[in-house]
Amino acid sequence: MNGVDFVVLVGTIVGIAIYGTWRTRDTKNLSAYLKGDRKTGWGTIGLSVMATQASAITFLSTPGQAFDSGMAFVQNYFGLPFALIIVAAVFLPLYRKMNVYTAYEFLGLRFDNKTRLLGAGLFLLQRGLAAGITIYAPAIIVSTVLGWSLDLTILLSGIIVIVYTVSGGTKAVNITQKYQMAVILAGMVTAFAVLLARMPTGVSFTEMLHVAGSMGKLGAIDFSLDFDTRYTVWSGIFGGLFLSLSYFGTDQSQVQRYLAGDSVRESRLGLMFNAALKIPMQFFILLLGALVFVFYQFEQPPLYFNETAWRTQTTGENGEALLALEEQHANLHQEKRAEILNWLETKRTNNPTAEAQARASMLDTHERNIELRNRTRDILVTADPNLPMEDSDYVFITFVLNYLPHGIIGLLLAVIFAAALSSTAAELNALGSTTVVDLYSYFRREEITDAQYVLASKGFTLLWGMIAIGFALFANLVENLIEAINILGSIFYGVVLGIFLVAFFLKRIHGTAVFFAAITAQVLVIAMFFTLSISYLWYNFIGCAACVLFSLVIQSGFGFNKKPA
Protein backbone atom coordinates (compact mmCIF):
# COMPACT_ATOMS: atom_id res chain seq x y z
CA MET A 1 0.00 0.00 0.00
CA ASN A 2 1.44 3.38 -0.99
CA GLY A 3 0.43 7.05 -0.98
CA VAL A 4 -1.92 6.69 -3.96
CA ASP A 5 -3.82 3.89 -2.21
CA PHE A 6 -4.00 5.91 0.98
CA VAL A 7 -5.43 8.94 -0.86
CA VAL A 8 -8.04 6.75 -2.64
CA LEU A 9 -8.97 5.01 0.63
CA VAL A 10 -9.24 8.10 2.82
CA GLY A 11 -10.73 10.25 0.05
CA THR A 12 -13.49 7.72 -0.62
CA ILE A 13 -14.41 6.89 2.96
CA VAL A 14 -14.10 10.34 4.52
CA GLY A 15 -15.57 12.02 1.42
CA ILE A 16 -18.76 9.94 1.59
CA ALA A 17 -19.05 10.49 5.36
CA ILE A 18 -18.64 14.28 5.00
CA TYR A 19 -21.15 14.38 2.14
CA GLY A 20 -23.71 12.41 4.18
CA THR A 21 -23.23 14.70 7.19
CA TRP A 22 -23.51 17.85 5.06
CA ARG A 23 -26.63 16.68 3.17
CA THR A 24 -28.48 15.96 6.41
CA ARG A 25 -27.27 18.89 8.50
CA ASP A 26 -30.81 20.33 8.79
CA THR A 27 -32.46 17.19 10.21
CA LYS A 28 -34.42 18.54 13.15
CA ASN A 29 -37.66 16.58 13.70
CA LEU A 30 -38.09 13.01 14.92
CA SER A 31 -39.81 11.67 11.79
CA ALA A 32 -36.98 12.96 9.60
CA TYR A 33 -34.35 11.64 11.99
CA LEU A 34 -35.83 8.15 12.40
CA LYS A 35 -37.60 7.67 9.05
CA GLY A 36 -35.53 9.88 6.76
CA ASP A 37 -38.61 12.09 6.13
CA ARG A 38 -40.11 9.24 4.08
CA LYS A 39 -38.83 10.71 0.83
CA THR A 40 -36.56 7.87 -0.23
CA GLY A 41 -36.91 6.25 -3.67
CA TRP A 42 -36.75 2.51 -4.39
CA GLY A 43 -33.21 2.61 -5.81
CA THR A 44 -31.78 4.14 -2.64
CA ILE A 45 -33.83 1.78 -0.47
CA GLY A 46 -32.65 -1.23 -2.51
CA LEU A 47 -28.98 -0.23 -2.22
CA SER A 48 -29.42 0.70 1.43
CA VAL A 49 -30.99 -2.68 2.31
CA MET A 50 -28.19 -4.42 0.38
CA ALA A 51 -25.46 -2.33 2.04
CA THR A 52 -26.88 -2.98 5.50
CA GLN A 53 -26.68 -6.74 4.98
CA ALA A 54 -23.33 -6.71 3.15
CA SER A 55 -20.85 -5.99 5.90
CA ALA A 56 -17.08 -5.91 5.47
CA ILE A 57 -16.84 -9.55 6.46
CA THR A 58 -18.95 -10.36 3.38
CA PHE A 59 -16.01 -9.21 1.26
CA LEU A 60 -13.29 -10.63 3.47
CA SER A 61 -14.76 -13.96 4.56
CA THR A 62 -16.92 -14.99 1.59
CA PRO A 63 -14.15 -15.25 -1.07
CA GLY A 64 -12.06 -17.06 1.55
CA GLN A 65 -14.91 -19.54 2.12
CA ALA A 66 -14.99 -20.39 -1.59
CA PHE A 67 -11.19 -20.65 -1.60
CA ASP A 68 -11.26 -23.04 1.34
CA SER A 69 -14.42 -25.10 1.02
CA GLY A 70 -16.21 -24.18 -2.21
CA MET A 71 -19.29 -22.23 -3.20
CA ALA A 72 -21.98 -24.10 -1.23
CA PHE A 73 -22.44 -21.03 1.01
CA VAL A 74 -24.54 -19.42 -1.75
CA GLN A 75 -27.39 -21.76 -0.73
CA ASN A 76 -27.56 -19.88 2.57
CA TYR A 77 -29.39 -17.15 0.63
CA PHE A 78 -32.01 -19.35 -1.04
CA GLY A 79 -34.73 -18.46 1.43
CA LEU A 80 -34.12 -14.73 0.95
CA PRO A 81 -36.32 -14.05 -2.14
CA PHE A 82 -39.29 -15.82 -0.51
CA ALA A 83 -38.75 -13.96 2.76
CA LEU A 84 -38.62 -10.61 0.98
CA ILE A 85 -41.85 -11.38 -0.87
CA ILE A 86 -43.57 -12.14 2.47
CA VAL A 87 -42.13 -8.97 4.04
CA ALA A 88 -43.23 -6.86 1.06
CA ALA A 89 -46.71 -8.38 0.90
CA VAL A 90 -47.56 -8.76 4.62
CA PHE A 91 -45.16 -7.00 7.02
CA LEU A 92 -44.54 -3.74 5.15
CA PRO A 93 -48.20 -2.70 4.56
CA LEU A 94 -49.01 -3.27 8.25
CA TYR A 95 -46.00 -1.31 9.46
CA ARG A 96 -46.92 1.52 7.12
CA LYS A 97 -50.60 1.38 8.07
CA MET A 98 -49.79 1.59 11.78
CA ASN A 99 -47.17 4.28 11.15
CA VAL A 100 -44.66 2.77 13.51
CA TYR A 101 -41.08 3.92 13.93
CA THR A 102 -39.83 0.47 14.97
CA ALA A 103 -40.97 -3.09 14.41
CA TYR A 104 -41.33 -3.56 18.18
CA GLU A 105 -43.70 -0.62 18.44
CA PHE A 106 -46.00 -2.76 16.30
CA LEU A 107 -45.81 -5.54 18.93
CA GLY A 108 -46.91 -3.07 21.59
CA LEU A 109 -49.92 -2.05 19.49
CA ARG A 110 -50.84 -5.65 18.65
CA PHE A 111 -50.10 -7.27 22.05
CA ASP A 112 -48.88 -5.37 25.08
CA ASN A 113 -45.89 -3.49 26.44
CA LYS A 114 -44.12 -6.47 27.97
CA THR A 115 -44.09 -8.30 24.60
CA ARG A 116 -42.87 -5.13 22.94
CA LEU A 117 -40.09 -4.79 25.50
CA LEU A 118 -39.16 -8.47 25.05
CA GLY A 119 -38.90 -8.07 21.26
CA ALA A 120 -36.91 -4.85 21.59
CA GLY A 121 -34.70 -6.41 24.29
CA LEU A 122 -33.85 -9.47 22.18
CA PHE A 123 -33.03 -7.17 19.27
CA LEU A 124 -30.82 -4.88 21.36
CA LEU A 125 -28.96 -7.85 22.85
CA GLN A 126 -28.33 -9.59 19.55
CA ARG A 127 -27.68 -6.53 17.41
CA GLY A 128 -25.65 -4.77 20.10
CA LEU A 129 -23.19 -7.70 20.15
CA ALA A 130 -23.21 -7.99 16.35
CA ALA A 131 -22.39 -4.26 15.97
CA GLY A 132 -19.17 -4.84 17.90
CA ILE A 133 -18.23 -7.76 15.64
CA THR A 134 -19.11 -5.67 12.56
CA ILE A 135 -16.49 -3.09 13.57
CA TYR A 136 -13.98 -5.58 14.92
CA ALA A 137 -14.00 -8.08 12.04
CA PRO A 138 -12.51 -5.93 9.28
CA ALA A 139 -10.30 -4.04 11.73
CA ILE A 140 -8.48 -7.17 12.94
CA ILE A 141 -7.79 -8.36 9.41
CA VAL A 142 -6.89 -5.00 7.86
CA SER A 143 -4.71 -3.96 10.80
CA THR A 144 -2.92 -7.32 10.75
CA VAL A 145 -2.04 -7.27 7.06
CA LEU A 146 -1.20 -3.56 6.91
CA GLY A 147 0.64 -3.44 10.21
CA TRP A 148 -1.70 -0.78 11.60
CA SER A 149 -2.65 -0.58 15.26
CA LEU A 150 -5.81 -2.67 15.83
CA ASP A 151 -7.16 -0.32 18.49
CA LEU A 152 -6.55 2.74 16.30
CA THR A 153 -8.27 1.10 13.30
CA ILE A 154 -11.30 0.24 15.44
CA LEU A 155 -11.42 3.73 16.95
CA LEU A 156 -11.06 5.58 13.64
CA SER A 157 -13.67 3.53 11.75
CA GLY A 158 -15.98 3.67 14.79
CA ILE A 159 -15.67 7.44 15.16
CA ILE A 160 -16.30 8.14 11.44
CA VAL A 161 -19.50 6.10 11.47
CA ILE A 162 -20.70 7.59 14.75
CA VAL A 163 -20.23 11.16 13.48
CA TYR A 164 -22.51 10.93 10.45
CA THR A 165 -25.01 8.48 11.98
CA VAL A 166 -25.52 10.63 15.07
CA SER A 167 -25.58 13.81 13.01
CA GLY A 168 -28.04 12.90 10.25
CA GLY A 169 -29.89 9.79 11.47
CA THR A 170 -31.68 7.52 9.00
CA LYS A 171 -31.38 9.95 6.09
CA ALA A 172 -27.60 10.17 6.48
CA VAL A 173 -27.36 6.37 6.72
CA ASN A 174 -29.42 5.91 3.54
CA ILE A 175 -27.52 8.56 1.55
CA THR A 176 -24.07 7.31 2.53
CA GLN A 177 -25.07 3.68 1.96
CA LYS A 178 -26.03 4.45 -1.63
CA TYR A 179 -22.54 5.75 -2.43
CA GLN A 180 -20.81 3.13 -0.30
CA MET A 181 -22.64 0.40 -2.20
CA ALA A 182 -21.61 1.98 -5.51
CA VAL A 183 -17.96 1.88 -4.33
CA ILE A 184 -18.39 -1.75 -3.23
CA LEU A 185 -19.85 -2.90 -6.57
CA ALA A 186 -17.24 -0.96 -8.59
CA GLY A 187 -14.44 -2.40 -6.44
CA MET A 188 -15.59 -6.01 -6.75
CA VAL A 189 -16.04 -5.79 -10.52
CA THR A 190 -12.55 -4.21 -10.81
CA ALA A 191 -11.03 -6.99 -8.65
CA PHE A 192 -12.70 -9.60 -10.86
CA ALA A 193 -11.37 -7.99 -14.06
CA VAL A 194 -7.83 -7.64 -12.67
CA LEU A 195 -7.90 -11.24 -11.42
CA LEU A 196 -8.79 -12.53 -14.89
CA ALA A 197 -6.11 -10.34 -16.47
CA ARG A 198 -3.48 -11.79 -14.08
CA MET A 199 -4.23 -15.42 -14.91
CA PRO A 200 -1.54 -17.23 -16.95
CA THR A 201 -1.79 -16.81 -20.71
CA GLY A 202 -3.04 -19.83 -22.58
CA VAL A 203 -5.50 -20.87 -19.87
CA SER A 204 -9.08 -20.05 -20.89
CA PHE A 205 -11.85 -18.99 -18.50
CA THR A 206 -13.58 -22.35 -18.95
CA GLU A 207 -10.35 -24.16 -18.10
CA MET A 208 -9.97 -22.05 -14.96
CA LEU A 209 -13.45 -23.19 -13.91
CA HIS A 210 -12.55 -26.82 -14.65
CA VAL A 211 -9.47 -26.52 -12.44
CA ALA A 212 -11.52 -25.05 -9.57
CA GLY A 213 -14.33 -27.56 -10.08
CA SER A 214 -12.06 -30.61 -10.18
CA MET A 215 -10.70 -29.59 -6.75
CA GLY A 216 -14.15 -29.21 -5.24
CA LYS A 217 -14.47 -25.41 -5.27
CA LEU A 218 -17.50 -24.98 -7.54
CA GLY A 219 -20.06 -27.20 -5.83
CA ALA A 220 -22.73 -24.52 -5.43
CA ILE A 221 -25.73 -26.85 -5.16
CA ASP A 222 -26.33 -29.80 -2.82
CA PHE A 223 -29.78 -31.44 -2.88
CA SER A 224 -28.93 -34.00 -0.16
CA LEU A 225 -31.21 -34.31 2.87
CA ASP A 226 -28.37 -34.62 5.38
CA PHE A 227 -29.12 -32.49 8.47
CA ASP A 228 -25.42 -32.45 9.43
CA THR A 229 -24.38 -30.82 6.16
CA ARG A 230 -24.18 -27.12 6.87
CA TYR A 231 -25.29 -25.82 3.46
CA THR A 232 -27.84 -27.65 1.32
CA VAL A 233 -30.66 -26.42 -0.92
CA TRP A 234 -33.16 -27.44 1.77
CA SER A 235 -31.41 -25.85 4.75
CA GLY A 236 -30.96 -22.78 2.56
CA ILE A 237 -34.61 -22.53 1.52
CA PHE A 238 -36.24 -23.43 4.84
CA GLY A 239 -33.64 -22.34 7.39
CA GLY A 240 -32.65 -19.40 5.20
CA LEU A 241 -36.31 -18.41 4.79
CA PHE A 242 -36.76 -18.11 8.55
CA LEU A 243 -33.40 -16.36 9.01
CA SER A 244 -34.15 -13.88 6.23
CA LEU A 245 -37.77 -13.38 7.25
CA SER A 246 -36.67 -12.59 10.75
CA TYR A 247 -33.80 -10.37 9.61
CA PHE A 248 -35.72 -8.36 7.00
CA GLY A 249 -39.10 -8.46 8.71
CA THR A 250 -38.24 -7.88 12.37
CA ASP A 251 -34.68 -6.56 12.65
CA GLN A 252 -34.92 -2.81 13.06
CA SER A 253 -31.65 -2.24 11.18
CA GLN A 254 -33.46 -3.44 8.04
CA VAL A 255 -37.03 -2.34 8.88
CA GLN A 256 -35.77 1.22 9.31
CA ARG A 257 -34.29 1.15 5.79
CA TYR A 258 -37.52 0.36 3.97
CA LEU A 259 -39.80 2.37 6.27
CA ALA A 260 -37.96 5.41 4.89
CA GLY A 261 -39.65 4.81 1.51
CA ASP A 262 -41.66 7.56 -0.15
CA SER A 263 -44.56 5.09 -0.55
CA VAL A 264 -45.35 1.39 -0.17
CA ARG A 265 -44.43 1.03 -3.85
CA GLU A 266 -40.93 2.48 -3.35
CA SER A 267 -40.32 0.30 -0.28
CA ARG A 268 -41.58 -2.83 -2.03
CA LEU A 269 -39.51 -2.27 -5.15
CA GLY A 270 -36.45 -1.69 -2.97
CA LEU A 271 -37.05 -5.08 -1.35
CA MET A 272 -37.68 -6.77 -4.72
CA PHE A 273 -34.42 -5.27 -5.99
CA ASN A 274 -32.67 -7.33 -3.30
CA ALA A 275 -34.84 -10.41 -3.91
CA ALA A 276 -33.70 -10.40 -7.54
CA LEU A 277 -30.02 -9.51 -7.10
CA LYS A 278 -28.78 -10.88 -3.78
CA ILE A 279 -28.23 -14.50 -4.93
CA PRO A 280 -26.27 -13.57 -8.09
CA MET A 281 -24.26 -11.07 -6.06
CA GLN A 282 -23.26 -13.72 -3.49
CA PHE A 283 -22.55 -16.18 -6.30
CA PHE A 284 -20.27 -13.61 -7.92
CA ILE A 285 -18.34 -12.96 -4.67
CA LEU A 286 -17.91 -16.72 -4.11
CA LEU A 287 -16.83 -17.18 -7.72
CA LEU A 288 -14.23 -14.48 -7.12
CA GLY A 289 -12.89 -16.58 -4.23
CA ALA A 290 -12.85 -19.73 -6.39
CA LEU A 291 -10.90 -17.86 -9.07
CA VAL A 292 -8.44 -16.59 -6.46
CA PHE A 293 -7.96 -20.29 -5.65
CA VAL A 294 -7.21 -20.97 -9.34
CA PHE A 295 -4.85 -17.98 -9.43
CA TYR A 296 -2.88 -19.46 -6.55
CA GLN A 297 -2.51 -22.74 -8.45
CA PHE A 298 -0.24 -20.87 -10.86
CA GLU A 299 1.32 -18.35 -8.44
CA GLN A 300 3.08 -19.49 -5.27
CA PRO A 301 0.63 -18.96 -2.35
CA PRO A 302 1.72 -18.49 1.25
CA LEU A 303 1.57 -21.70 3.28
CA TYR A 304 -0.46 -19.82 5.89
CA PHE A 305 -2.33 -16.68 4.76
CA ASN A 306 -2.11 -14.82 8.06
CA GLU A 307 1.44 -13.76 7.25
CA THR A 308 1.96 -11.69 10.40
CA ALA A 309 1.23 -14.74 12.56
CA TRP A 310 3.41 -16.81 10.26
CA ARG A 311 6.39 -14.47 10.65
CA THR A 312 6.01 -14.49 14.43
CA GLN A 313 5.88 -18.29 14.56
CA THR A 314 8.82 -18.83 12.21
CA THR A 315 11.05 -16.85 14.55
CA GLY A 316 9.95 -18.99 17.53
CA GLU A 317 10.80 -22.50 18.66
CA ASN A 318 8.88 -24.10 15.76
CA GLY A 319 10.67 -21.93 13.22
CA GLU A 320 12.88 -24.66 11.80
CA ALA A 321 10.02 -27.13 11.32
CA LEU A 322 7.80 -24.46 9.75
CA LEU A 323 10.48 -23.29 7.33
CA ALA A 324 11.05 -26.90 6.30
CA LEU A 325 7.33 -27.25 5.63
CA GLU A 326 7.40 -24.01 3.64
CA GLU A 327 10.15 -25.41 1.44
CA GLN A 328 8.17 -28.62 0.91
CA HIS A 329 5.15 -26.50 0.06
CA ALA A 330 7.09 -24.52 -2.57
CA ASN A 331 8.31 -27.74 -4.20
CA LEU A 332 4.85 -29.28 -4.06
CA HIS A 333 3.38 -26.14 -5.61
CA GLN A 334 5.70 -26.41 -8.61
CA GLU A 335 4.78 -30.08 -8.98
CA LYS A 336 1.07 -29.31 -8.70
CA ARG A 337 1.31 -26.48 -11.20
CA ALA A 338 2.95 -28.78 -13.74
CA GLU A 339 0.30 -31.47 -13.09
CA ILE A 340 -2.52 -28.95 -13.66
CA LEU A 341 -1.02 -27.72 -16.93
CA ASN A 342 -0.50 -31.33 -18.00
CA TRP A 343 -4.13 -32.17 -17.21
CA LEU A 344 -5.39 -29.18 -19.19
CA GLU A 345 -3.19 -30.21 -22.10
CA THR A 346 -4.63 -33.75 -22.09
CA LYS A 347 -8.15 -32.32 -21.95
CA ARG A 348 -7.44 -30.40 -25.14
CA THR A 349 -6.25 -33.58 -26.93
CA ASN A 350 -9.53 -35.44 -26.25
CA ASN A 351 -7.79 -38.54 -24.92
CA PRO A 352 -10.03 -39.75 -22.06
CA THR A 353 -7.54 -42.31 -20.71
CA ALA A 354 -4.63 -39.87 -20.59
CA GLU A 355 -6.91 -37.21 -19.14
CA ALA A 356 -8.12 -39.51 -16.36
CA GLN A 357 -4.53 -40.38 -15.45
CA ALA A 358 -3.46 -36.73 -15.52
CA ARG A 359 -6.46 -35.77 -13.40
CA ALA A 360 -5.66 -38.46 -10.82
CA SER A 361 -2.04 -37.24 -10.58
CA MET A 362 -3.20 -33.64 -10.24
CA LEU A 363 -5.69 -34.50 -7.49
CA ASP A 364 -3.02 -36.52 -5.70
CA THR A 365 -0.79 -33.42 -5.48
CA HIS A 366 -3.83 -31.43 -4.36
CA GLU A 367 -4.51 -33.88 -1.52
CA ARG A 368 -0.86 -33.79 -0.48
CA ASN A 369 -1.03 -30.01 -0.48
CA ILE A 370 -4.11 -30.04 1.78
CA GLU A 371 -2.40 -32.48 4.13
CA LEU A 372 0.68 -30.24 4.27
CA ARG A 373 -1.42 -27.17 5.05
CA ASN A 374 -3.30 -29.05 7.78
CA ARG A 375 -0.04 -30.22 9.34
CA THR A 376 1.21 -26.63 9.31
CA ARG A 377 -1.96 -25.31 10.92
CA ASP A 378 -1.73 -27.97 13.64
CA ILE A 379 1.79 -26.82 14.52
CA LEU A 380 0.75 -23.15 14.50
CA VAL A 381 -2.35 -23.68 16.63
CA THR A 382 -0.53 -25.96 19.07
CA ALA A 383 2.10 -23.26 19.55
CA ASP A 384 -0.49 -20.47 19.84
CA PRO A 385 -3.98 -21.72 20.86
CA ASN A 386 -5.40 -18.21 20.29
CA LEU A 387 -4.58 -18.41 16.60
CA PRO A 388 -7.62 -19.29 14.47
CA MET A 389 -7.35 -22.69 12.76
CA GLU A 390 -8.65 -21.28 9.47
CA ASP A 391 -6.76 -18.57 7.61
CA SER A 392 -9.48 -18.18 4.96
CA ASP A 393 -10.40 -14.64 6.10
CA TYR A 394 -6.93 -13.49 5.02
CA VAL A 395 -6.98 -15.04 1.54
CA PHE A 396 -8.71 -12.28 -0.42
CA ILE A 397 -6.96 -9.34 1.22
CA THR A 398 -3.58 -11.05 0.77
CA PHE A 399 -4.35 -11.39 -2.93
CA VAL A 400 -5.46 -7.73 -3.13
CA LEU A 401 -2.34 -6.39 -1.42
CA ASN A 402 0.14 -8.57 -3.30
CA TYR A 403 -1.23 -8.63 -6.82
CA LEU A 404 -3.51 -5.66 -7.55
CA PRO A 405 -2.04 -2.40 -8.93
CA HIS A 406 -1.72 0.65 -6.69
CA GLY A 407 -4.83 2.77 -6.67
CA ILE A 408 -6.95 -0.36 -7.05
CA ILE A 409 -5.57 -1.59 -3.70
CA GLY A 410 -6.84 1.66 -2.17
CA LEU A 411 -10.20 1.15 -3.87
CA LEU A 412 -10.52 -2.42 -2.54
CA LEU A 413 -9.60 -1.31 0.98
CA ALA A 414 -12.26 1.39 0.56
CA VAL A 415 -14.71 -1.41 -0.35
CA ILE A 416 -13.95 -3.18 2.92
CA PHE A 417 -14.28 -0.04 5.02
CA ALA A 418 -17.35 1.19 3.10
CA ALA A 419 -19.04 -2.14 3.81
CA ALA A 420 -18.03 -1.97 7.47
CA LEU A 421 -19.32 1.58 7.87
CA SER A 422 -22.57 1.00 5.98
CA SER A 423 -23.66 -1.98 8.05
CA THR A 424 -22.45 -0.48 11.32
CA ALA A 425 -24.28 2.79 10.59
CA ALA A 426 -27.56 0.93 10.03
CA GLU A 427 -27.05 -1.04 13.23
CA LEU A 428 -26.29 2.01 15.37
CA ASN A 429 -29.18 3.91 13.78
CA ALA A 430 -31.53 1.02 14.63
CA LEU A 431 -30.14 0.50 18.13
CA GLY A 432 -30.55 4.21 18.92
CA SER A 433 -34.07 4.32 17.46
CA THR A 434 -35.23 1.20 19.30
CA THR A 435 -33.81 2.41 22.59
CA VAL A 436 -35.52 5.78 22.38
CA VAL A 437 -38.84 4.66 20.87
CA ASP A 438 -39.36 1.38 22.73
CA LEU A 439 -37.54 1.89 26.02
CA TYR A 440 -36.89 5.58 26.70
CA SER A 441 -40.36 6.78 25.71
CA TYR A 442 -41.94 3.97 27.78
CA PHE A 443 -39.97 4.44 30.98
CA ARG A 444 -39.89 8.23 30.83
CA ARG A 445 -43.40 9.04 31.93
CA GLU A 446 -43.59 12.80 31.37
CA GLU A 447 -44.12 14.35 27.93
CA ILE A 448 -41.14 15.79 26.08
CA THR A 449 -40.92 17.70 22.83
CA ASP A 450 -40.01 16.41 19.40
CA ALA A 451 -36.65 18.17 19.57
CA GLN A 452 -35.91 16.49 22.90
CA TYR A 453 -36.67 13.09 21.33
CA VAL A 454 -34.22 13.86 18.51
CA LEU A 455 -31.61 14.81 21.10
CA ALA A 456 -32.28 11.58 23.01
CA SER A 457 -32.03 9.58 19.76
CA LYS A 458 -28.66 11.14 19.03
CA GLY A 459 -27.50 10.44 22.57
CA PHE A 460 -28.51 6.77 22.44
CA THR A 461 -26.97 6.32 18.97
CA LEU A 462 -23.73 7.76 20.35
CA LEU A 463 -23.97 5.48 23.39
CA TRP A 464 -24.45 2.35 21.25
CA GLY A 465 -21.57 3.45 19.05
CA MET A 466 -19.34 3.65 22.10
CA ILE A 467 -20.56 0.27 23.36
CA ALA A 468 -19.85 -1.28 19.92
CA ILE A 469 -16.34 0.23 19.87
CA GLY A 470 -15.76 -0.99 23.43
CA PHE A 471 -16.92 -4.50 22.54
CA ALA A 472 -14.72 -4.46 19.41
CA LEU A 473 -11.69 -3.37 21.44
CA PHE A 474 -12.08 -6.30 23.81
CA ALA A 475 -13.33 -8.98 21.39
CA ASN A 476 -11.36 -12.09 20.42
CA LEU A 477 -11.14 -13.38 16.87
CA VAL A 478 -13.64 -16.13 16.18
CA GLU A 479 -13.07 -18.97 13.72
CA ASN A 480 -15.07 -17.55 10.85
CA LEU A 481 -16.43 -14.07 11.23
CA ILE A 482 -19.40 -14.17 8.90
CA GLU A 483 -20.60 -17.43 10.42
CA ALA A 484 -20.25 -16.01 13.93
CA ILE A 485 -22.77 -13.27 13.15
CA ASN A 486 -25.12 -15.69 11.39
CA ILE A 487 -24.96 -18.14 14.31
CA LEU A 488 -25.64 -15.37 16.81
CA GLY A 489 -28.57 -14.21 14.68
CA SER A 490 -29.97 -17.71 14.28
CA ILE A 491 -30.13 -18.24 18.06
CA PHE A 492 -32.36 -15.20 18.60
CA TYR A 493 -34.02 -14.52 15.27
CA GLY A 494 -36.32 -17.56 15.20
CA VAL A 495 -38.08 -16.66 18.44
CA VAL A 496 -38.46 -13.00 17.47
CA LEU A 497 -39.92 -14.07 14.14
CA GLY A 498 -42.29 -16.43 15.98
CA ILE A 499 -43.63 -13.48 18.01
CA PHE A 500 -44.23 -11.50 14.81
CA LEU A 501 -45.88 -14.41 12.96
CA VAL A 502 -48.26 -14.88 15.86
CA ALA A 503 -48.94 -11.13 15.73
CA PHE A 504 -49.69 -11.20 12.02
CA PHE A 505 -51.51 -14.49 11.56
CA LEU A 506 -52.93 -15.77 14.88
CA LYS A 507 -55.31 -13.05 15.95
CA ARG A 508 -56.85 -14.99 18.86
CA ILE A 509 -53.55 -15.20 20.74
CA HIS A 510 -52.88 -12.44 23.25
CA GLY A 511 -49.79 -10.83 24.69
CA THR A 512 -49.31 -12.86 27.86
CA ALA A 513 -49.44 -16.19 26.00
CA VAL A 514 -46.93 -15.13 23.34
CA PHE A 515 -44.67 -13.53 25.96
CA PHE A 516 -44.24 -16.72 28.00
CA ALA A 517 -44.10 -18.82 24.82
CA ALA A 518 -41.23 -16.68 23.50
CA ILE A 519 -39.23 -16.98 26.72
CA THR A 520 -39.72 -20.78 26.81
CA ALA A 521 -38.78 -21.12 23.12
CA GLN A 522 -35.65 -18.99 23.60
CA VAL A 523 -34.47 -21.16 26.51
CA LEU A 524 -35.12 -24.26 24.38
CA VAL A 525 -33.08 -22.91 21.44
CA ILE A 526 -30.13 -21.93 23.66
CA ALA A 527 -30.18 -25.38 25.31
CA MET A 528 -30.28 -27.10 21.90
CA PHE A 529 -27.44 -24.94 20.60
CA PHE A 530 -25.16 -26.10 23.42
CA THR A 531 -26.17 -29.79 23.20
CA LEU A 532 -26.79 -30.57 19.50
CA SER A 533 -24.58 -30.27 16.41
CA ILE A 534 -27.17 -29.53 13.71
CA SER A 535 -26.69 -26.74 11.15
CA TYR A 536 -27.30 -23.39 12.87
CA LEU A 537 -29.78 -22.35 10.16
CA TRP A 538 -32.29 -24.82 11.60
CA TYR A 539 -32.47 -22.86 14.87
CA ASN A 540 -34.33 -20.13 13.00
CA PHE A 541 -37.03 -22.62 12.13
CA ILE A 542 -36.99 -24.36 15.53
CA GLY A 543 -37.17 -21.09 17.50
CA CYS A 544 -39.98 -19.78 15.35
CA ALA A 545 -41.99 -23.02 15.35
CA ALA A 546 -41.53 -23.47 19.11
CA CYS A 547 -42.69 -19.92 19.81
CA VAL A 548 -45.81 -20.30 17.63
CA LEU A 549 -46.61 -23.77 19.04
CA PHE A 550 -46.09 -22.76 22.69
CA SER A 551 -48.25 -19.67 22.10
CA LEU A 552 -51.11 -21.86 20.88
CA VAL A 553 -50.69 -24.28 23.79
CA ILE A 554 -50.43 -21.58 26.46
CA GLN A 555 -53.34 -19.62 24.99
CA SER A 556 -55.52 -22.76 24.89
CA GLY A 557 -54.34 -24.11 28.25
CA PHE A 558 -54.55 -20.94 30.30
CA GLY A 559 -57.24 -19.16 28.33
CA PHE A 560 -55.83 -15.65 28.31
CA ASN A 561 -58.91 -14.27 26.66
CA LYS A 562 -58.47 -10.55 26.77
CA LYS A 563 -55.78 -8.15 25.77
CA PRO A 564 -54.03 -6.81 28.86
CA ALA A 565 -54.18 -3.06 29.44
Add this chain to the structure above:
Amino acid sequence: MKETLLDNNPVEESTDPSVPGLSSWRSVYIFIIVLFVLYVALMTAFTVVFS
Protein backbone atom coordinates in the same frame (compact mmCIF):
# COMPACT_ATOMS: atom_id res chain seq x y z
CA MET B 1 -46.24 4.52 24.10
CA LYS B 2 -46.48 8.27 24.03
CA GLU B 3 -48.73 9.84 21.44
CA THR B 4 -45.91 12.17 20.35
CA LEU B 5 -44.19 9.24 18.71
CA LEU B 6 -47.16 8.26 16.58
CA ASP B 7 -47.15 9.64 13.08
CA ASN B 8 -50.42 11.28 11.98
CA ASN B 9 -50.11 10.58 8.27
CA PRO B 10 -51.39 7.09 7.42
CA VAL B 11 -49.89 5.74 4.21
CA GLU B 12 -52.17 4.25 1.59
CA GLU B 13 -51.69 0.77 0.18
CA SER B 14 -50.00 0.64 -3.20
CA THR B 15 -51.90 -1.39 -5.80
CA ASP B 16 -49.98 -0.65 -8.98
CA PRO B 17 -46.27 -1.50 -9.08
CA SER B 18 -45.80 0.61 -12.26
CA VAL B 19 -43.21 -1.84 -13.51
CA PRO B 20 -43.13 -2.33 -17.30
CA GLY B 21 -44.66 -5.71 -18.21
CA LEU B 22 -45.82 -6.43 -14.65
CA SER B 23 -49.29 -5.06 -13.97
CA SER B 24 -49.81 -6.23 -10.37
CA TRP B 25 -47.75 -7.00 -7.27
CA ARG B 26 -48.69 -10.66 -7.65
CA SER B 27 -47.00 -10.74 -11.07
CA VAL B 28 -43.90 -9.05 -9.55
CA TYR B 29 -43.71 -11.77 -6.88
CA ILE B 30 -44.18 -14.54 -9.47
CA PHE B 31 -41.43 -12.99 -11.56
CA ILE B 32 -39.06 -13.12 -8.54
CA ILE B 33 -39.91 -16.79 -7.91
CA VAL B 34 -39.35 -17.67 -11.58
CA LEU B 35 -36.02 -15.83 -11.41
CA PHE B 36 -35.07 -17.86 -8.32
CA VAL B 37 -35.90 -21.15 -10.06
CA LEU B 38 -33.79 -20.02 -13.01
CA TYR B 39 -30.85 -19.22 -10.70
CA VAL B 40 -31.04 -22.64 -9.04
CA ALA B 41 -31.26 -24.39 -12.43
CA LEU B 42 -28.23 -22.46 -13.73
CA MET B 43 -26.20 -23.11 -10.59
CA THR B 44 -27.12 -26.82 -10.69
CA ALA B 45 -25.89 -26.99 -14.28
CA PHE B 46 -22.76 -25.07 -13.24
CA THR B 47 -22.10 -27.54 -10.41
CA VAL B 48 -22.63 -30.57 -12.64
CA VAL B 49 -20.52 -29.28 -15.53
CA PHE B 50 -17.55 -28.14 -13.48
CA SER B 51 -17.40 -30.72 -10.66
